[in-house]
Amino acid sequence: MNIPMTKNSLIRTFTLICSITFLGAVSYGQDKPIKKDLKITSIPKNINNPYMVIQSGGAMDACKELGAEGKVVGPSETGASAQVPYINTAITQHQNALLIAANDPNALVPYLKKAMSQKITVVTLDSDTAPEGRNVFINQASSEGIGQSLVQTLAKEIGNSGDFAILSATPNATNQNTWIKYMQEELKKPDYKDMKLVKIAYGNDEDQKSFTETQGLLQAYPNLKGIISPTSVGIAAAARYISTSPYKGKVALTGLGTPNQLREFVKDGTIKEFELWNPADVGYLAAYAAAQIASGNIQGKEGETFAAGKLGNRTVGKDGVVLLGPPTVFNADNIDKFNF
Amino acid sequence: MAGGQGWLNVLLRSREGSLVLLIAVMTVLTTSLNPRFISPQSLKDLMLNVSIIALLVLGQTVIILMRQIDLSISSIVGITAFLSGSLFINHPGIPGMVVVLIAILAGLLLGAVNATLIAWGRIPALITTLGTLYIFRGANYAWVHGRQVNAVNVPASFLAIGTSTFAGIPFLTWIVLVLLVVFAIGLRQYMVGREFYAIGSNPNAAVLAGINVSRRLATGFLVSGAIAGLAGALWLARFGTVDATAAEGIELTVITSTVVGGVAITGGVGTVVGAVLGALLLSVFSSTLVFLRVPSFWQQSFQGAMLLLAIAADAYLAHRYALRLRVKWSHV
Amino acid sequence: MLAVLVLIAIVGGMLLNKDFPTVDNWSNLLANFVEIALMALPLSLIVITNEIDLSVASMLGLSSSLLGFLWAYKLAMPLAIVICLVVGALCGALNGFLVVRFRLPSLAVTIGTLALFRGFAYIILGDKAVADFPPEYAEFGLGNVPFTFIPSPFVLFIVLALIFWVLLHHTTVGRSIYAIGGNQTAARFSGVNISRLKMLLFIASGVISALAGIVFTFRFSSSRADNGTGFELSAIAAVFLGGVTVQGGKGTVTGVVLSLLLIGIINNVLTLADVASEILRIVTGSLLIISILLPNLIAATQERFRLMQRQREITTLGGASAAK
Numbered sequence: 001m002n003i004p005m006t007k008n009s010l011i012r013t014f015t016l017i018c019s020i021t022f023l024g025a026v027s028y029g030q031d032k033p034i035k036k037d038l039k040i041t042s043i044p045k046n047i048n049n050p051y052m053v054i055q056s057g058g059a060m061d062a063c064k065e066l067g068a069e070g071k072v073v074g075p076s077e078t079g080a081s082a083q084v085p086y087i088n089t090a091i092t093q094h095q096n097a098l099l100i101a102a103n104d105p106n107a108l109v110p111y112l113k114k115a116m117s118q119k120i121t122v123v124t125l126d127s128d129t130a131p132e133g134r135n136v137f138i139n140q141a142s143s144e145g146i147g148q149s150l151v152q153t154l155a156k157e158i159g160n161s162g163d164f165a166i167l168s169a170t171p172n173a174t175n176q177n178t179w180i181k182y183m184q185e186e187l188k189k190p191d192y193k194d195m196k197l198v199k200i201a202y203g204n205d206e207d208q209k210s211f212t213e214t215q216g217l218l219q220a221y222p223n224l225k226g227i228i229s230p231t232s233v234g235i236a237a238a239a240r241y242i243s244t245s246p247y248k249g250k251v252a253l254t255g256l257g258t259p260n261q262l263r264e265f266v267k268d269g270t271i272k273e274f275e276l277w278n279p280a281d282v283g284y285l286a287a288y289a290a291a292q293i294a295s296g297n298i299q300g301k302e303g304e305t306f307a308a309g310k311l312g313n314r315t316v317g318k319d320g321v322v323l324l325g326p327p328t329v330f331n332a333d334n335i336d337k338f339n340f
Numbered sequence: 341m342a343g344g345q346g347w348l349n350v351l352l353r354s355r356e357g358s359l360v361l362l363i364a365v366m367t368v369l370t371t372s373l374n375p376r377f378i379s380p381q382s383l384k385d386l387m388l389n390v391s392i393i394a395l396l397v398l399g400q401t402v403i404i405l406m407r408q409i410d411l412s413i414s415s416i417v418g419i420t421a422f423l424s425g426s427l428f429i430n431h432p433g434i435p436g437m438v439v440v441l442i443a444i445l446a447g448l449l450l451g452a453v454n455a456t457l458i459a460w461g462r463i464p465a466l467i468t469t470l471g472t473l474y475i476f477r478g479a480n481y482a483w484v485h486g487r488q489v490n491a492v493n494v495p496a497s498f499l500a501i502g503t504s505t506f507a508g509i510p511f512l513t514w515i516v517l518v519l520l521v522v523f524a525i526g527l528r529q530y531m532v533g534r535e536f537y538a539i540g541s542n543p544n545a546a547v548l549a550g551i552n553v554s555r556r557l558a559t560g561f562l563v564s565g566a567i568a569g570l571a572g573a574l575w576l577a578r579f580g581t582v583d584a585t586a587a588e589g590i591e592l593t594v595i596t597s598t599v600v601g602g603v604a605i606t607g608g609v610g611t612v613v614g615a616v617l618g619a620l621l622l623s624v625f626s627s628t629l630v631f632l633r634v635p636s637f638w639q640q641s642f643q644g645a646m647l648l649l650a651i652a653a654d655a656y657l658a659h660r661y662a663l664r665l666r667v668k669w670s671h672v
Numbered sequence: 673m674l675a676v677l678v679l680i681a682i683v684g685g686m687l688l689n690k691d692f693p694t695v696d697n698w699s700n701l702l703a704n705f706v707e708i709a710l711m712a713l714p715l716s717l718i719v720i721t722n723e724i725d726l727s728v729a730s731m732l733g734l735s736s737s738l739l740g741f742l743w744a745y746k747l748a749m750p751l752a753i754v755i756c757l758v759v760g761a762l763c764g765a766l767n768g769f770l771v772v773r774f775r776l777p778s779l780a781v782t783i784g785t786l787a788l789f790r791g792f793a794y795i796i797l798g799d800k801a802v803a804d805f806p807p808e809y810a811e812f813g814l815g816n817v818p819f820t821f822i823p824s825p826f827v828l829f830i831v832l833a834l835i836f837w838v839l840l841h842h843t844t845v846g847r848s849i850y851a852i853g854g855n856q857t858a859a860r861f862s863g864v865n866i867s868r869l870k871m872l873l874f875i876a877s878g879v880i881s882a883l884a885g886i887v888f889t890f891r892f893s894s895s896r897a898d899n900g901t902g903f904e905l906s907a908i909a910a911v912f913l914g915g916v917t918v919q920g921g922k923g924t925v926t927g928v929v930l931s932l933l934l935i936g937i938i939n940n941v942l943t944l945a946d947v948a949s950e951i952l953r954i955v956t957g958s959l960l961i962i963s964i965l966l967p968n969l970i971a972a973t974q975e976r977f978r979l980m981q982r983q984r985e986i987t988t989l990g991g992a993s994a995a996k
Contacts, residue, residue: 047486048485048486073943079901091696092691105803172799215389219627461968471958638791651780
């Protein structure tokens with residue numbers, strides 16, 4: 001049947017269709033409401049870790065904003081099995097979502113899968129598990145980016161040549177090993193052909209062990225020109241040792257650390273530059289992602305976007321990874337602006 | 341009598357002498373391979389590393405001499421270290437001496453818990469101190485809960501204990517050396533000291549000899565607690581950063597050092613000088629492994645093997661000595 | 673008394689949390705301490721003979737690392753398991769040799785082997801971890817016995833507990849073990865072959881710790897050098913709480929099993945109630961101390977009461993005879 005269309009009505013219809021589509025697109029996934037009174041459990045690597053405390057704090061702030069019931073529980077040790085009782089407890093307590101910084105990429109997967117089969121949303125943050133064990137992973141920054149930028153920073157400070165070492169956390173930490181892997185990849189580039197990684201030392205995220213490991217590095221390798229420490233405990237301990245030793249200013253130190261701990265060492269010249277993100281933001285984003293998935297608004301598939309409170313809209317990337325953003329570089333110029 | 345033996349022989353026969361010899365040999369070997377081993381910085385590092393362990397060893401020696409054991413020292417150090425830091429944070433301007441005294445007092449109180457349970461409650465030391473290891477560490481975690489003390493919170497003058505030197509030796513080490521002399525003299529020359537040995541050698545005989553065993557046991561654990569309290573304050577001075585896990589696991593190193601130093605775990609034998617030399621030996625050994633670039637993953641095995649060798653050597657020497665005594669007195 | 677405590681704990685758990693008596697929860701509860709429970713069995717026998725073995729957790733770690741290592745090199749799983757058990761036996765034999773042959777104090781020896789064996793685990797695996805184990809073994813580690821809530825690995829514990837119970841309480845070997853603990857010299861003169869028995873006990877501890885390591889690896893599909901670090905303290909706490917005394921010569925398998933159950937239940941109840949893990953530590957430590965303090969206090973009070981009775985008797989007798 002032919003409906004006579006005047007030019008005006010054509011335009012009107014066209015505009016109507018466009019607006020409906022536009023409104024539909026805008027509202028889909030952006031403004032869908034988040035369920036109230038969601039029960040969210042956050043399991044850090046271990047509960048006495050100051051970095052984890054900041055991160056969990058961010059998650060709890062988000063829970064408050066969301067009207068969700070959040071809590072932080074966890075083990076005192078960082079062994080592969082230590083978090084399992086807490087995962088099981090969350091299942092027994094019929095929680096809606098689980099935020100977890102994994103101590104082991106594989107050991108927890110069967111238990112997390114059980115949680116997911118009971119309709120519990122699982123979001124990993126800081127340290128990932130194998131992808132089948134979680135819905136999404138909140139990565140503080142691109143792992144590749146972290147590895148590359150740390151090597152670049154150190155290279156700049158030691159003139160692209162010389163021996164250097166890495167002071168890591170525990171030997172099995174997923175995030176540490178991922179970053180180290182990307183550092184080693186970056187080192188293969190011709191720019192760094194005169195730089196050699198002589199040792200990876202493990203401070204186990206313990207202050208005194210990191211301190212003595214730094215000593216060991218400087219004693220065993222007289223030609224050491226620099227140290228990269230991608231762990232806040234490690235870099236703080238190393239900085240403290242170097243700044244009271246004759247190596248200050250002679251051995252470059254960079255890595256990932258918190259401004260409050262490293263401020264005096266930037267000021268006294270032990271460290272020129274280091275980077276980090278705000279751990280609280282990682283926790284905050286994780287809580288929002290979990291709430292959105294638990295409310296059924298997104299499923300954690302690549303390409304989906306969701307609202308994350310004060311952090312704006314976020315997109316899920318490949319393999320269910322959500323990036324917080326590029327790390328902030330701290331140096332003498334900007335270090336006084338931050339307080340964490 | 342073993343007459344005609346020169347002082348060199350006596351020295352070598354003694355436990356302390358053989359320890360000094362071992363340390364000397366290790367030092368010479370390592371220096372020849374890596375001269376940085378005796379550079380001023382690495383010597384200073386070595387002295388600082390040993391100092392806190394050596395301090396704890398003093399207290400543990402008294403305990404082990406009496407055939408007891410104190411596993412809870414690591415938790416006491418953890419608590420007093422954080423306590424010292426909190427005092428500086430919450431009461432800016434507080435003098436360092438006051439903080440140290442409060443730390444010692446806190447250690448004394450915690451040691452008193454051990455002393456009461458062991459001397460009065462008659463609970464074996466192994467179980468008591470295992471229990472208090474758990475309880476004190478749990479309380480420490482609950483109190484600290486993810487916070488930490490940073491070097492920036494501690495006055496520079498206090499941190500200087502851990503870094504400045506006097507005649508080339510750090511202040512921290514001087515403190516330990518003075519206490520070593522006090523303990524050595526106390527255990528050797530004074531009645532109290534001899535009674536500790538007696539209790540360890542033969543507890544029943546000690547009772548019959550009129551020694552107030554309960555009181556001596558209590559004293560021992562009080563001393564161990566006070567020493568651990570002091571060690572906590574010095575820990576803060578040395579490392580500057582204290583969190584909930586400070587000093588965790590150190591009790592095994594302390595006990596190992598004491599046993600390597602010739603203090604028999606069965607009690608009644610050994611000296612504080614030997615025990616401190618034992619701590620020094622283990623530290624030098626660790627340093628040696630680092631300087632020789634032994635892969636980190638091998639170090640724990642080496643240290644375990646070291647302890648086993650030390651106690652095997654100890655037993656062998658004791659056996660030979662007993663045999664010699666038997667031969668000597670066989671005419672009786 | 674332990675049985676009473678266990679009952680109280682169960683009742684308390686049911687009152688505190690409606691999810692406590694569920695099948696799933698009990699399955700988790702039992703699975704949680706399987707490795708510690710396994711290690712505690714031979715350990716209690718060793719402590720009865722007045723020795724101790726602090727290296728059990730390190731043997732667990734070594735066995736776990738070795739299993740992962742061998743599996744990563746494509747060795748058949750049954751063969752790898754056997755090799756791990758044999759290595760466990762050898763470790764136990766080293767402990768036994770040093771204690772029995774060289775007559776070294778077991779406390780010091782096992783502190784040394786604690787470091788030695790854990791060090792071996794690190795030498796084998798370093799910072800690597802092995803993860804993809806064959807599904808049928810992972811199934812065993814995670815699954816329950818069909819139609820029940822009992823975790824499959826727990827069955828191992830039940831079987832071994834029964835064996836040890838029979839051994840300790842109904843055989844001459846068991847009597848010899850008590851004899852050695854009670855009075856070693858008397859035992860020797862009674863014809864007990866102390867050296868051989870102690871050696872066998874240490875070897876048993878090695879084999880069972882290795883078994884615990886294998887169970888752990890399958891339960892978590894993770895072979896890491898640091899697996900089981902610190903477990904020895906929990907095992908020892910359970911043994912002492914179970915009534916085995918430091919001086920040796922006393923203690924029962926039932927006691928140790930009950931104490932393991934008690935600690936497991938308390939851990940479970942407190943975790944369900946979101947109590948922080950630090951409080952769990954305090955509770956375990958306090959339980960350990962109270963379990964010995966209380967009987968001591970009761971015995972002391974009874975003794976004082978008896979003394980007062982005698983005093984009164986003497987004075988009344990004296991008074992009566994004086995009045996005559």
